[in-house]
Amino acid sequence: MITPAAGVRIWLAAGLTDMRRGFDGRLSTRRRVAALVQQHLGQDPFSGHLFVFRGKRGHLLKILFWDGQGLVLYAKRLERGRFVWPQAKDGVVSLTPAQLSMLTEGIDWRMPARTWQPEVAG
Numbered sequence: 001m002i003t004p005a006a007g008v009r010i011w012l013a014a015g016l017t018d019m020r021r022g023f024d025g026r027l028s029t030r031r032r033v034a035a036l037v038q039q040h041l042g043q044d045p046f047s048g049h050l051f052v053f054r055g056k057r058g059h060l061l062k063i064l065f066w067d068g069q070g071l072v073l074y075a076k077r078l079e080r081g082r083f084v085w086p087q088a089k090d091g092v093v094s095l096t097p098a099q100l101s102m103l104t105e106g107i108d109w110r111m112p113a114r115t116w117q118p119e120v121a122g
Contacts, residue, residue, distance in 0.1 A: 003097065008065075009049040010095040012103075013041055014086045017053035017062070033064050034071060041092045045071065050100070058082030061104065076104055084108045 004010060017036065033053075034045035041051065046066045053062045061083050063074040083103060086093050095103065102109040 004050055004100070005048075010052065010097065010100050011037075011041055011043060011049060012052045012086070012093040012095050013054075014091045014093055016056045018055075033062070033073065037064060043092075052095070052100070052103070054083050054085050058085065078106055081106050084110060086110075 013036070036053070037043050037045040037051045043049065043051065045051065045064060048066050048068070051064045053064070054060065059078045059082055061076045065072050065074075083106065095109070099109040102112060
């Protein structure tokens with residue numbers, strides 16, 4: 001799992017992304033994913049922030065980030081189930097590192113269930 005450094009923002013691209021981009025590992029295709037960050041999210045792909053995309057079927061996730069030396073493209077495919085995604089057709093959502101961790105594990109990061117109940121004083 002990717003653990004972002006302190007101060008790194010995580011941007012989730014609402015809507016669907018053509019997940020054929022970047023699979024062959026050529027720099028030119030990574031630039032196309034970077035262009036999505038610029039054009040659709042209005043962000044700088046070389047900022048060091050993480051940019052998260054999901055395909056139409058919902059079982060494939062890609063994360064693009066600049067590590068200071070080059071662009072890194074992380075991909076994860078779920079064998080069962082789908083990644084939970086906002087219902088918006090476009091736009092961007094900011095996640096916390098904990099939400100990103102839940103997302104990549106296939107957990108509903110929007111309303112996680114607490115495994116314990118706090119004690120009520122009274």
